[in-house]
Amino acid sequence: MADENLDQIIDMPEQSDMINDARTQAKYAVEHFKVESQVSNYIKKFFDEKYGPNWHCVVGKHFNSYASYESKRYMFFYEGQMAILLYKMG
Numbered sequence: 001m002a003d004e005n006l007d008q009i010i011d012m013p014e015q016s017d018m019i020n021d022a023r024t025q026a027k028y029a030v031e032h033f034k035v036e037s038q039v040s041n042y043i044k045k046f047f048d049e050k051y052g053p054n055w056h057c058v059v060g061k062h063f064n065s066y067a068s069y070e071s072k073r074y075m076f077f078y079e080g081q082m083a084i085l086l087y088k089m090g
Contacts, residue, residue: 008077011069018051019075022086026079036060036082043086054090059083 012018025046029039040057047055058065065085073088 009075010077011072011074013072018073021046021050022075022084023077023079026077026082026084030079030082039082039084043084047086047088051088055086055088058085 010019012022022043025043026039029042033039033042036059040059043059044055044057047057056067059082061081061083063083063085067085067087067089069087069089075084075086077084
């Protein structure tokens with residue numbers, strides 16, 4: 001994976017807008033929506049529209065995951081205390 005530490009795991013192209021878009025849209029969503037499902041829905045719809053369908057987004061303070069994903073289409077990071085998992089599969 002491209003960048004790995006306790007706060008983030010990124011497997012996305014470094015020269016693309018995806019990483020910046022993920023962080024920007026997550027910041028906006030966390031600031032404007034109170035419910036985690038609304039935050040994840042907002043981020044997923046943004047990525048589906050800009051980068052094509054089949055993005056998945058999980059948002060919360062406590063969760064575990066084990067998922068398959070397309071190469072260079074995975075990002076786990078925090079926006080404040082909220083963990084965000086964003087990946088494409090399908």
